[in-house]
Amino acid sequence: MTRNALGREIPEGLPGGRRIYDGSHPASRLTGRSGRVKGVGMMTAPSGKTLPSIEDAIRASGLKDGMTVSFHHHLRDGDDVLNMVLEACSRMGLKDLRVAASSIFPVHAPLVDHIRNGVVTAVEANYIGGPVGEAISAGLLPRPAILRTHGGRVRAIEAGELEIDIAFIAAPCADPGGNLNGVQGPSACGSLGYAVVDAQYARCVVAVTDNLVPFPACPISIPGGNVDFVVEVDSIGDAAGMVSGSTRITRDPVGLVIARNAARAIQASGLLKDGFSFQTGAGGTSLAVASFVRKMMHEGRIKGSFGLGGITEFFVSMLEEGLFSTLLDTQDFDATAVRSLRENPRHQEIDCGLYASPGRKGAAVDHLDVVVLGATEVDTSFNVNVTTSSDGVVMGGSGGHSDAAAGAKLTVIVTRALRTRLPVIRDSVTCVSTPGDSVDMVVTERGTAVNPARPDLAGLLRERGILVRDILEIKEEIEALVGRPAPLAISGRIVVINEYRDGSVIDVVRQVV
Amino acid sequence: MTRAVTPSGKTHLRRSLLFVPGSSPAMMMAAPFLGADSIVLDLEDSVPASEKDSARVLVVKALDSIDFRGAEKVVRVNSAGSGLLKADVEAVASRADTILLPKADVESLGRLAALLACAQHAQVIALIETATGLEEAFACARAARVTGLFLGAEDLTLDMGMERTREGDEIFYARWRVVAAAAAARVASIDTPYTDMSDEEGLRRDLQVTRRLGFTGRACIHPLQVEIVHEALRPDQAAVEWARRVIRADEDARAKGTGAVTLDGRMIDAPIVARAHHVLDRAATYERREVRD
Numbered sequence: 001m002t003r004n005a006l007g008r009e010i011p012e013g014l015p016g017g018r019r020i021y022d023g024s025h026p027a028s029r030l031t032g033r034s035g036r037v038k039g040v041g042m043m044t045a046p047s048g049k050t051l052p053s054i055e056d057a058i059r060a061s062g063l064k065d066g067m068t069v070s071f072h073h074h075l076r077d078g079d080d081v082l083n084m085v086l087e088a089c090s091r092m093g094l095k096d097l098r099v100a101a102s103s104i105f106p107v108h109a110p111l112v113d114h115i116r117n118g119v120v121t122a123v124e125a126n127y128i129g130g131p132v133g134e135a136i137s138a139g140l141l142p143r144p145a146i147l148r149t150h151g152g153r154v155r156a157i158e159a160g161e162l163e164i165d166i167a168f169i170a171a172p173c174a175d176p177g178g179n180l181n182g183v184q185g186p187s188a189c190g191s192l193g194y195a196v197v198d199a200q201y202a203r204c205v206v207a208v209t210d211n212l213v214p215f216p217a218c219p220i221s222i223p224g225g226n227v228d229f230v231v232e233v234d235s236i237g238d239a240a241g242m243v244s245g246s247t248r249i250t251r252d253p254v255g256l257v258i259a260r261n262a263a264r265a266i267q268a269s270g271l272l273k274d275g276f277s278f279q280t281g282a283g284g285t286s287l288a289v290a291s292f293v294r295k296m297m298h299e300g301r302i303k304g305s306f307g308l309g310g311i312t313e314f315f316v317s318m319l320e321e322g323l324f325s326t327l328l329d330t331q332d333f334d335a336t337a338v339r340s341l342r343e344n345p346r347h348q349e350i351d352c353g354l355y356a357s358p359g360r361k362g363a364a365v366d367h368l369d370v371v372v373l374g375a376t377e378v379d380t381s382f383n384v385n386v387t388t389s390s391d392g393v394v395m396g397g398s399g400g401h402s403d404a405a406a407g408a409k410l411t412v413i414v415t416r417a418l419r420t421r422l423p424v425i426r427d428s429v430t431c432v433s434t435p436g437d438s439v440d441m442v443v444t445e446r447g448t449a450v451n452p453a454r455p456d457l458a459g460l461l462r463e464r465g466i467l468v469r470d471i472l473e474i475k476e477e478i479e480a481l482v483g484r485p486a487p488l489a490i491s492g493r494i495v496v497i498n499e500y501r502d503g504s505v506i507d508v509v510r511q512v513v
Numbered sequence: 514m515t516r517a518v519t520p521s522g523k524t525h526l527r528r529s530l531l532f533v534p535g536s537s538p539a540m541m542m543a544a545p546f547l548g549a550d551s552i553v554l555d556l557e558d559s560v561p562a563s564e565k566d567s568a569r570v571l572v573v574k575a576l577d578s579i580d581f582r583g584a585e586k587v588v589r590v591n592s593a594g595s596g597l598l599k600a601d602v603e604a605v606a607s608r609a610d611t612i613l614l615p616k617a618d619v620e621s622l623g624r625l626a627a628l629l630a631c632a633q634h635a636q637v638i639a640l641i642e643t644a645t646g647l648e649e650a651f652a653c654a655r656a657a658r659v660t661g662l663f664l665g666a667e668d669l670t671l672d673m674g675m676e677r678t679r680e681g682d683e684i685f686y687a688r689w690r691v692v693a694a695a696a697a698a699r700v701a702s703i704d705t706p707y708t709d710m711s712d713e714e715g716l717r718r719d720l721q722v723t724r725r726l727g728f729t730g731r732a733c734i735h736p737l738q739v740e741i742v743h744e745a746l747r748p749d750q751a752a753v754e755w756a757r758r759v760i761r762a763d764e765d766a767r768a769k770g771t772g773a774v775t776l777d778g779r780m781i782d783a784p785i786v787a788r789a790h791h792v793l794d795r796a797a798t799y800e801r802r803e804v805r806d
Contacts, residue, residue, distance in 0.1 A: 254543045257736045418542060445543040467546075481542060481578065 006383060006432055008507045014497060015143065016161070021504040023437070049178050050230045054088045054208065057229045058166075061204040063089070066096045067165035070202060072195040073103035073127070074170065074182060074331055078241020081170035081208050083110050084233065090119045098122035100164055102153060102194040102352075103399065106130025107241060115140050124162060126150050126399050133394035136495050139511040144497045145394075147387060150194070150330070151356030151363060151403040152501040157201045158359055161503060167202035169195045169227070170236045174209035175217040178227030182332075182349075183219070183342040185211030187236045190311070190332025190341045192221045196351035199226040210236045221349055243334050249291055249314070250284030254416060254445045259285050261466065262372060262414050262443040263292030268464040269410050269457060271369045272296060276304040278324075279365075279404050280372040282312055282333050285414045289372045290314055297323045308364050309355070309371075309400055311337040311347075319347060328364050330355040330400075356403035358501045365400075365407030373401055375415045375442070377429040380471050382436030382451050384413060385429035387498060390422050392488045392512045394496055398433045402501050405438040410457075417444035418478050423485060425449075425475045430488065431498060432507040446474050489513040526550045526798060527661060527701045527730040529742045530587065530613075534559040535568040541575040544584075547736040548743070551585035556601055557592070557615050565597060569604050576608035587638065589613040593621035599628060606632035613638045613663065618646040622656040629658060636660045638703070641691055642668035650690050654698030661701035663732065664691045667708065679709070681719060692726050706732040713741060720745035748796040756789035756796075763789075 004010050005023030051057045063069065069089075071082045082101060087110065089097060097120050104111065104123070109131040114120045124146040128136065136145050148156060156162040169192075173184040180199075182192040187210055199205050205227045212232045250256060266272055266289075278293065280286040291314065297304060304324045307315045311329045313336035319327050320340075327347045332338050340347045356365045365371075376396070377385040384405075389395045405411040417425050425444065440457060442449045449471035450458040461468050489512070496509035531549035533540045535556045544552045554575060560568040572588060586608070590601035592615040606612060606629055614625050617639035629635050637658040641647055642665030654662050666684045670677045677683065688704065695702035704723040707716040716738060723731050724746055731742045748756075759776060763786045766774040774781045 253736045254540065254547075257543075257547055260737065416539075416543075418539070420539060446546050 004505065004507075006381070006435060006506065008432055010505050010508060011494060014494075014505060018497065018499075019502075019504040021435075021500050021506040023435070048176060049224070049228065050176050050212070050232065052231075054084055054206075054231055054233070055092060057206045057208075057231045058085070058088055058092060058094075060229055061166045061206060063094065063166050065094055066098075068098040068100050068163060070164040070167045070198045071099070071101040072169060072192065072198065073101060073105065074189040074192060074194065074242070075187065075237040075239070076103070076189075076242045076333075077105040077107045078187075078238035079105065079107055079170060080235060080237040081168055082108050084208070085168045086111060086114050086119060090114055090117065095119060096121045098124065100124045100162055102150070103127035103397070104129065104132045108132055112140065124148070125397065126153050127397035128394050129396055133396075137388075137393040137509070137512050139491075139493060139495055141495065144494045144508070146497050146499060147394075147397045148499045149356065149398040149402045149501040150352050150400040151358055151365070152398075152499055152503060154197050154351075154353040154357035155359030155501065156499075156503060157197055158353070158357070159503070164198055164202035165204065167195070167198035167205045169199060169205060169207045169222070171207040171209040171211075171222075171230075172236065173211045173213055173217050174207045174230050175213050175215040175224070176230060177215045178205075178207055178224030178230055179215070179217040179220040180207055180209075180222040180224075180227065181217055181219050182221060183338055184213070184217075185209075187211070187239050188335075188338050188342075189239065189242055190338040191329045191349045193330035193350055193352045193355060196222055197353055204228045206231060208233055208236055210234060239335070242332070248284055249287045252284070255285040256288055258414050258416065258443055258445055259288030260292050261448060262289045262412050263296060264464065265441060265443060265448055265461055265466055266293060266370050266372075266410065266412065267296055268460045268466060269370070270460065271410055272300070272302060274303050276302060277306045277308065277367055277369045278304060279308040279368055279370075279400075279408070280315075281374050281401075282310050283374045286372045286374055287312065287314055289412070289414060290318070294318055294321075294323060306364075306367075308368060309404065311341070313337060316340040316347070319344065328355070356400055356407070356501070358403075358406075363403070363407065365404050368404060368408035370410045370412065371404040371408040372412045372414060373405065373434075375413045375424065378413060378415065378425050378439075378442050378471075379429045379436070380425070380427060380475055382439040382442065382449075382471070383429050383432045384434040384436070384439060385431050387431045387433045387496070387507075388509055390430055390485065392430055392490055392509070394509060398498075402434040402438070405434045406501065411438055411440050413439055413442045415442065415444060417446045417474050418482065421482050423475070423478045423482060425471060425478060426485060427475070431496075431509050433498065435500070435506065442471065444474060446477065449474055527585065527703060528746050529730060529733050529739045530663070530703055531733045531736060531739055532559065532589070532706070535572040535575075535588075536560045536564045538571055538575070541571070542579060545580060545582040548739045549584060549733060549736075550730070551587050551611070552581060553587040553589050553613055553732075554609075555589045556597075557589050557595075565591070569601060573604050573608065576605060585610045587611040587613050589615060589640070592616040593624050598624070602628040602632075606635045609635065611636040611638055611660070613640055615640045615665070616643050616646065616668070617641060617653055618643060619649045619652050619656065622653055622659065626657040638663050638701070640665050641687075642666075643672045644669070647687055647690055650694035651697055654694045654700050659698075659700060661703055662691050662695040663703040664688060664705045666705035679715065681722070688722070688726055688728070692728055695729075696727065701729045702727070704728040704731045706734045707738065708734065710735040710738070713737070716741055717745060743799075747799050748792050752792050753796045756792040759785060759789035760793070
């Protein structure tokens, strides 16, 4: 057992010879591309790329026991493709598969049975919510799941650490040549930013569509040159499920006060000026911060540069009002965002590597002024947990959290200090998702805690009359109200290896007893 | 400016009275940080009938355990006609700074005063929201322990069969009457809450009426309203400057022993000087409060 730079206990000899997080900036050990770009020659079916069924595509792809299959999560909780493919694999008797999905949602609950039956024995993702997270926490997988960041997954693929055998790509629009986009059809999900990278690097790529159009599809997000087979099915999912989670501005009065205070802190930082660039999570409080920032931009006649990340109706309205010059879009959270991507040339689709990979020669997150993010827990060193709930069960993952926090000039965490009876601010988080040295401030209903590494920022906030408080003081205050959280009952068995964006192990999650 | 004095002798401004449901521990725990001068833990309208008992227990716990950071602790009990008044008052009177009595009139304030016999320091704000209460406003303001009148326009207009409008013309008389009664009795006057929580501009417009009529404070039903209320009721810089010039001119005249004084072509008499002192007093109080915040 060793301790990493954040003091987290990491067992030695983890599979894959993983590095331990040492606290250095990822840029210091960029691994670059492995050059493992897919070779020439497609696995084209005799009749062309189109195949009548997923089973046919599985056979044609050469999928065998022990291989890795990948999926994207653009349809979020409305996705049917992961379930369809694994069901077919199960019927065909395949075993020991590794599922490398960019994210896993509650809709993917059937995956639990596939794990139980040995069809799937490994899971790697950037976010795992719902029953699959609960099953992993209960120790159902024979080996630890791997959680990465959005940028870290691209880096791992390009560095050859995550080798994808077959990428199954849910395609809202496809032509027989394998050209794909996400903005047309009954299951339009907008950007295909996560799938672009899988299509470039997987040994074989199967597009699954419910909207087969004559060649050529227009626009083309993923070129047919990267796609081996196309399968038409009745439905790839329910576009309504894409709007999962909270993508509406909070109506919670306390959440709104937190949001207003966060917006004021952003203004006080001096970054809210012409050329401003901005990302928020899709949570209700984060979106409320955006609504206050939007008002400030209007009042100050500020013309921003770009909005980034998962795009919501709210960011679209800011683009259309001229508050941003462009949106850089890796995924869409609602139908308005999809419409905007389809129609507005200033709304640009980008792949996830351009969004956030630390292994490339440039990422959009590194150009960010401000990112506003949520938290399940924050510790007194400003480390943030968005991976597990406070009872230790996997219910999420970093996604772009760590990437944007590392890149932005100002990282703002918005959260209640107390969530019902649970202290959010605590001595130690259950799992570190994002290291505290990339977090500048935590805005709570009990005041704003500024990272001691940013005394300049604390001074600016105080000058504007913002209540700045020591994070320790907030922690002690809430503990006086609800007590200290009891230690979790966990076993020694590791169920998740949590990778930082550079691939090092930032923390592990142990089985809940 | 009229202020409330708590049992500990602390003086409270009552610019803003923020309502928090007594059935919501999370809201009550957050309330001290929402900037209001007075926090109203509500046992009445925001609490469903089935939760009255549990809310009373929660409010008692909140009063015992939460540091309200200097804010006035007000509890809105249930009305005299609810059958719950006695239990509410017995539970909270010794813990709260102030009891807010809904549907107040002379008779119900008398009943409350009797129930408060053991709570030596408890103050009362009378919520004027019935036609009877409005007609008895001055007597209510002078009733035992009363340190404020609070206009509740929603219930009042219902009681009087009035149409309630965004413009609020129908409550002008009630506003005027409450302010006059409170001023005559030298107690605080608190204007009715603005119920469209999403309409900040509407609140700002309506606060101009609050301010012009001389209300000392305003009720808030959303934390985001608190700051808007404080902003609107703060004496503006031009008024403060005018007051300073008036007092300077008055002092000069006294020093020179001259009689009538003029400033910018207008005569300054005793009421104008008194008004100037009032403006400066209010500005100084605000400044002290903001430094504390």
